[in-house]
Amino acid sequence: MERLPRLVAAILVALMVAWGAAPLSAQVRGVTPTEVILGTSAPLSGPAAAWGITAIAAKTYLDLINEAGGIHGRTIRLEIRDDAYLPPRAVANVRELAERVGVFAIVGIIGSANAFAVRDYAYQQELFWMTPAIDSHIWIGYPGNRYVYTVYPDYYEEARIFTRYAVETLGAQRLAVFYQNDQYGLAGLEGVQDEIARLGDRARLVAEVPYEVSDTDLAAHAQRLQSSGADAVIIYATPNHGAMIAQAMARIGYHPHRLATFTLGDATIMTALAGEAWEGVISAGYFPLPDEDPVVAAALERVAQREPSLRAMAYNALAGISFVEPFVEALRRAGPDLTRESFVEAIESLQDWDGEVIRKVTFGPDRHQGINRIYLTQIQNGRAVVISDWITYPVGF
Amino acid sequence: MLQYLLNGIATGALYSVIALGIVLVYRTSRLLNFAHGDLAMVAVFLVWSFSRPLGFPGAVAVALLAATALGAAFSFGVLQQVKEATLLGQVVLTLGFSQVLSGAALVVWGADSKPFPFPLSSVVTYRLGGAVISQLTLGSLVIALVLMAGLYLLIQQTRVGLAMRAYSQDPEAARLLGLPTRRLLAFTWGVAALLGTAAGMLLAPVTFLHPYFMLTPFLKGFTAAVLGGLDSVPGAIVGGLLLGVMESLFAGYVSLRFVSTLSFALIVVMLLVRPEGLLGRVFQRRV
Amino acid sequence: MIIIRPWPQQGRIGGAMDLRRSYREEMALVRGWSGWLAVIALTAALAVLPFLLSGYLVYVVTHLVIQALVAVGLNLLVGYTGQISLGHVGFFAIGAYGAAHGLVTFQLPLPVALAGAGLGAAAAGYLVGLPALRLSGPYLSIVTLGFGIAVHQVLTNWPAVSGGRIGLFVPRPALGPWPLTGDRAVYFLVLGVGLLLILAAYNLTRSHVGRAWIAIRESDLAAQATGVNLRRYKTLAFGVSAFYAGVAGGLAAILIGYLEPQMFTFVESVSFLAMVVVGGLGTIPGGILGGLLIGAIPYLFSSLRQWLPLVFGLIIMAVMIVEPWGLYGRWLKIRRYFKSWPL
Structure with a gap:
C-alpha cells in the first residue's frame, strides 16, 4: 500500500510528459x-x-x-x-x-x-x-x-431506378425486396416502396424479406420470396448473403429477375461465390468497369x-x-x-x-454530392456487361 | 410443409454433428469448448488451401489430421497444464483460443468470403415428393448419419469408447483403474475436432468460407447440445434435429424476423420442464 | 459468525501488518493511514486526469470506465453468486435505449433517465433470473444467451425504439443547470456514477446479501438449508447485475451519442464475461481491472490492424495460463511478496 502514492505520482508525471504538451498550434490543421x-x-x-x-x-x-x-x-x-x-x-x-x-x-x-x-x-x-x-x-x-x-x-435513388427498370423494361408486376435488416438494407427498401407508390397500380410490392448478418441458412427466406410470387427480386445484402440467397433461390427452382445493389457489382467475386446462380443478375456501377x-x-x-x-x-x-x-x-x-x-x-x-x-x-x-448517376450491368457468361446508359437521379445536396 | 420439414432436418443434422463434438468434450472435461467452431473453421480453410496442390481428398485428410492435432494439442498443452484453473477460467481459455484461431485465419486468409469447393453441388437438385433437395443437402444428411453411427460404434463397441464412458462416469475411478486419462482427453478432443470439421465442410459450400462463418452454427450447435442434454450423445442428435425443424417451421409459418427469439423461448420452456436437457442424465446431488 | 470469503481475499490474511483487532476493523473498506493515503491519491489522480489528457484520451478512458462498470456488475452475478450470463449485452442494450428514450423522447432529467435505465434492465434481470431457480451452469447460459439474442432481434425489428433506418441520436444531456457538452463533463458524470456504484458493490458484498450470494455460489442446497431464500437472492443477483449493466448502457449512450442495434451483439456479451474472469472472479477490483484491461487492448494495440484479434486472444490465454485467478489474484500475490519481502 505504501508504494501506491509513489506509483500514482510516477504515472501522473509520465502522463504529463506524454500528453501535457500535445496540442500543436499549426496554422492549418493537417x-x-x-x-x-x-x-x-x-x-x-x-x-x-x-x-x-x-x-x-x-x-x-x-x-x-x-x-x-x-x-x-x-x-x-x-x-x-x-x-x-x-x-x-x-x-x-x-x-x-x-x-x-x-x-x-x-x-x-x-x-x-x-x-x-x-x-x-x-x-x-x-x-x-x-x-x-x-x-x-x-x-x-x-x-x-x-x-x-x-x-x-445513393442507395435510395438506386433502388428507385431498379424498381423503375424492373417494371418498365423487364415488365415485372410483382416485386420483392431481400434486404439486410439495418440502415443499409432499409435505404434500399424505402426506395423501392416510394417508387412503387409513385408507379401506382402498375406494380405491387409483394414481399419484404429481411435477413440478419448472422443468418447462415437462407432456405426459408428463399421460400418466402418464391411463395410471394414475385417476378423480380431486388437485393440489398452483403456479397456473402447476396450469393447465398441467389443459390438458395436457384435450389428451389425459383428464377425471377434479380437486381442487386452496386456493392454486389463485382462480377468476378460474385460469380466465384454464387457460380451459375449469379448468371443474369442485374446490378449497377458508378465508375466504368476495368474490363x-x-x-x-x-x-x-x-x-x-x-x-x-x-x-x-x-x-x-x-x-x-x-x-x-x-x-x-x-x-x-x-x-x-x-x-x-x-x-x-x-x-x-x-x-x-x-x-x-x-x-x-x-x-x-450548393452541391456536395459529386455524382448523381449510375448505369446498369448484367452478368452474362460470368462477366458484367453494360446494359444501359448513365441514368441520372436528382442531386440531393 | 414437407419442404420446410426437409430444410429443418437438413440444417438440424448439421447442428447435431456440431453438438456431438461439444457433448463429447463436455462429457469428459465438464467444459464448454467455445473454440469448437473456430477449430473447425481453421480446418476448413486448410482444406481450401491444400485442395489445389493435393486434390480434395488429400486436403480433407490433411485438414482432419491438423484439426485433430490442434484440438488434442490445446487440450494437452494448455488446458491440462493449467491445473489451478476454475471451470469458468477454462471456458475463458477456450474463448481466448477461439479468438486466436479466428485471428490467425484473418491474418492468413483474409476476411473476404471464399467459395468452398465441394464435390457435391448445392444447386443441383432432386425432387422428393412435393419438395426439392439439393445434392449437397442429401450428401450432408448421409454424411451426418454416417458420422453419428460411427460415433455410436466408437463409444459403444470399442475399448476406447468403453474408456471414454468410464471416464465420463467417474474420472477419479477411471484414473485409479489405470486408464491413461490424459491421452483419453486428448483423443476425445481430437474426435470432437474431427466432427466439427466435417460439419464445417458441409456448411461452407452454402455459407461460404470466411474467418467468422462458424460462429452462428457453433452457437446453434451449442444450443442444440444443451437442449438435448449436455452429457447425452443421443440428446445432441435429437436436440440438433429439433432445433433445425423448429427454426424452419417458425421461419416458414410464424415470423422470419423473430426466428431465434421464438426458438429460444421454446427452448427455455422445455428446459424448465426438464432442467437437465431432453435426454440428459438426471443428476442427483448429495449435500 | 462465519464470514465466507472467496479465495483471493484469503491472501490478505496472515502477515503481521494485517492483524485485525475488532469487527469494525475487519469490515472497514480502507485500513490504516497508508490505505487512506492511497485512496486520496487515487481520487486526486482521477480528478486531475481529464485535465492532463487530450479530449480523445478522456473519451477512451470514459469508455473504459463504462466497461469496467459492466464487469463489476457481472462479477456480482458470476463471481459472487456463481450464476453465468452469456447475454449481458441485452441488459446493456436495454439500459442504453432506456436512457436514450428517457432523455430524448420523454425529456426526463438525467438522473431519472439513468435510474430508469438501470431499473428497466434490473426488471429484465429479475425475469431472466427466474429460470435460474431451476437451471444452472450451461443450461442457464442458454437462457441468458437467448435473452441477449432476443433483445437484439427485438431492437432490429422495432423501429419506434431503435430509430429505424436513421438510428437513434442521443444529444449530450444536462445535469440540472449544467449542460454536459464537454468530454470532461461526461467523464466526471461517468466517474461519479461509477464510483458510487462500485462503492455500493463493496457494501453489498459485505452485507448479508453478499454473504447469501457467496453461500449460493458455494452450494445452493446448503445455502437453502441454512435459511437463504434462493428465489429472492438469485433473482436479486440477476437484478442488481443487470442494473449495473443498464446504467452503464445509459452512460454509453450519452458518451457515444448514437445507438444502433448492431452495437449490441453476442460478441459483446462474451467480452464482458472475459473481463470478469481475466480480472478475477469474486472480487470488486477484479472486475475493474478486467474491464479496464480487456477494454483497453483494442485501443492500445490498434496499430496492429488485422493482427489485433490474434494478439487479443493470446493475451487472454496468457493471463489465464499464468494466473488462473485473474489479474487481481496476481496483484495479491505480488503484494504479499513485497509485504513479507526480506523473509
Whole structure:
C-alpha cells in the first residue's frame, strides 16, 4: 500500500510528459510545408474486414502519388485506424485523428452506424469529410453536410431506378425486396416502396424479406420470396448473403429477375461465390468497369502491382481510389498556398471533372454530392456487361 | 410443409454433428469448448488451401489430421497444464483460443468470403415428393448419419469408447483403474475436432468460407447440445434435429424476423420442464 | 459468525501488518493511514486526469470506465453468486435505449433517465433470473444467451425504439443547470456514477446479501438449508447485475451519442464475461481491472490492424495460463511478496 502514492505520482508525471504538451498550434490543421495529413477509420479486423481494402487501396494510390513527387511539394499521408466495424471505436479513431494526429480531412469510413456515430463530432470539428462510404441520401438536410464531399452513390435513388427498370423494361408486376435488416438494407427498401407508390397500380410490392448478418441458412427466406410470387427480386445484402440467397433461390427452382445493389457489382467475386446462380443478375456501377475502360484498368493495375492483395477485390480497391481522387485534384488546383478556404474554393471548382476512376464529378457551393448517376450491368457468361446508359437521379445536396 | 420439414432436418443434422463434438468434450472435461467452431473453421480453410496442390481428398485428410492435432494439442498443452484453473477460467481459455484461431485465419486468409469447393453441388437438385433437395443437402444428411453411427460404434463397441464412458462416469475411478486419462482427453478432443470439421465442410459450400462463418452454427450447435442434454450423445442428435425443424417451421409459418427469439423461448420452456436437457442424465446431488 | 470469503481475499490474511483487532476493523473498506493515503491519491489522480489528457484520451478512458462498470456488475452475478450470463449485452442494450428514450423522447432529467435505465434492465434481470431457480451452469447460459439474442432481434425489428433506418441520436444531456457538452463533463458524470456504484458493490458484498450470494455460489442446497431464500437472492443477483449493466448502457449512450442495434451483439456479451474472469472472479477490483484491461487492448494495440484479434486472444490465454485467478489474484500475490519481502 505504501508504494501506491509513489506509483500514482510516477504515472501522473509520465502522463504529463506524454500528453501535457500535445496540442500543436499549426496554422492549418493537417497541413505542413511538406505534408498533408488525411485520416480514416476502417474495418481492418472483424467480420467486415473485406471492406477495409478500400482504405488500403486509397493509401496505396496516395503513396504512388507521393513517390512521383506529391502535390506542390507536399506528400499526402493517410493515417488508417482500425475500428473492427464498431461505432465506439470509430468515434475514438476519428477523435484521435482530429485531436492528436491533427488531420486536414477524413476519408471514407465504412458503415452507416460508424459514420453516424462520428457525424456530429466531425461537424463540430469542421472536419472535411471525403466520401463517407454510406448511402449519400442520408446527408440531405443535415447541416454538417457542408463539410462533406461525396462521390458515393445513393442507395435510395438506386433502388428507385431498379424498381423503375424492373417494371418498365423487364415488365415485372410483382416485386420483392431481400434486404439486410439495418440502415443499409432499409435505404434500399424505402426506395423501392416510394417508387412503387409513385408507379401506382402498375406494380405491387409483394414481399419484404429481411435477413440478419448472422443468418447462415437462407432456405426459408428463399421460400418466402418464391411463395410471394414475385417476378423480380431486388437485393440489398452483403456479397456473402447476396450469393447465398441467389443459390438458395436457384435450389428451389425459383428464377425471377434479380437486381442487386452496386456493392454486389463485382462480377468476378460474385460469380466465384454464387457460380451459375449469379448468371443474369442485374446490378449497377458508378465508375466504368476495368474490363471496358483502359484508364480504370491501368489505375487498378498500378495499385495492384504495389499491393497484390488488392487484385482479388478489384471493385473495393477502385472504390477506395475514388474516395481520394477528387481530394488530390483539389490539392492540385488549390496551389502551394493550401488553406481551408483555398481548398474549398478548389474542390468546388470541379465541374464535370474526370478522374482516373470516378468520372463527371461536380462540386459547388450548393452541391456536395459529386455524382448523381449510375448505369446498369448484367452478368452474362460470368462477366458484367453494360446494359444501359448513365441514368441520372436528382442531386440531393 | 414437407419442404420446410426437409430444410429443418437438413440444417438440424448439421447442428447435431456440431453438438456431438461439444457433448463429447463436455462429457469428459465438464467444459464448454467455445473454440469448437473456430477449430473447425481453421480446418476448413486448410482444406481450401491444400485442395489445389493435393486434390480434395488429400486436403480433407490433411485438414482432419491438423484439426485433430490442434484440438488434442490445446487440450494437452494448455488446458491440462493449467491445473489451478476454475471451470469458468477454462471456458475463458477456450474463448481466448477461439479468438486466436479466428485471428490467425484473418491474418492468413483474409476476411473476404471464399467459395468452398465441394464435390457435391448445392444447386443441383432432386425432387422428393412435393419438395426439392439439393445434392449437397442429401450428401450432408448421409454424411451426418454416417458420422453419428460411427460415433455410436466408437463409444459403444470399442475399448476406447468403453474408456471414454468410464471416464465420463467417474474420472477419479477411471484414473485409479489405470486408464491413461490424459491421452483419453486428448483423443476425445481430437474426435470432437474431427466432427466439427466435417460439419464445417458441409456448411461452407452454402455459407461460404470466411474467418467468422462458424460462429452462428457453433452457437446453434451449442444450443442444440444443451437442449438435448449436455452429457447425452443421443440428446445432441435429437436436440440438433429439433432445433433445425423448429427454426424452419417458425421461419416458414410464424415470423422470419423473430426466428431465434421464438426458438429460444421454446427452448427455455422445455428446459424448465426438464432442467437437465431432453435426454440428459438426471443428476442427483448429495449435500 | 462465519464470514465466507472467496479465495483471493484469503491472501490478505496472515502477515503481521494485517492483524485485525475488532469487527469494525475487519469490515472497514480502507485500513490504516497508508490505505487512506492511497485512496486520496487515487481520487486526486482521477480528478486531475481529464485535465492532463487530450479530449480523445478522456473519451477512451470514459469508455473504459463504462466497461469496467459492466464487469463489476457481472462479477456480482458470476463471481459472487456463481450464476453465468452469456447475454449481458441485452441488459446493456436495454439500459442504453432506456436512457436514450428517457432523455430524448420523454425529456426526463438525467438522473431519472439513468435510474430508469438501470431499473428497466434490473426488471429484465429479475425475469431472466427466474429460470435460474431451476437451471444452472450451461443450461442457464442458454437462457441468458437467448435473452441477449432476443433483445437484439427485438431492437432490429422495432423501429419506434431503435430509430429505424436513421438510428437513434442521443444529444449530450444536462445535469440540472449544467449542460454536459464537454468530454470532461461526461467523464466526471461517468466517474461519479461509477464510483458510487462500485462503492455500493463493496457494501453489498459485505452485507448479508453478499454473504447469501457467496453461500449460493458455494452450494445452493446448503445455502437453502441454512435459511437463504434462493428465489429472492438469485433473482436479486440477476437484478442488481443487470442494473449495473443498464446504467452503464445509459452512460454509453450519452458518451457515444448514437445507438444502433448492431452495437449490441453476442460478441459483446462474451467480452464482458472475459473481463470478469481475466480480472478475477469474486472480487470488486477484479472486475475493474478486467474491464479496464480487456477494454483497453483494442485501443492500445490498434496499430496492429488485422493482427489485433490474434494478439487479443493470446493475451487472454496468457493471463489465464499464468494466473488462473485473474489479474487481481496476481496483484495479491505480488503484494504479499513485497509485504513479507526480506523473509
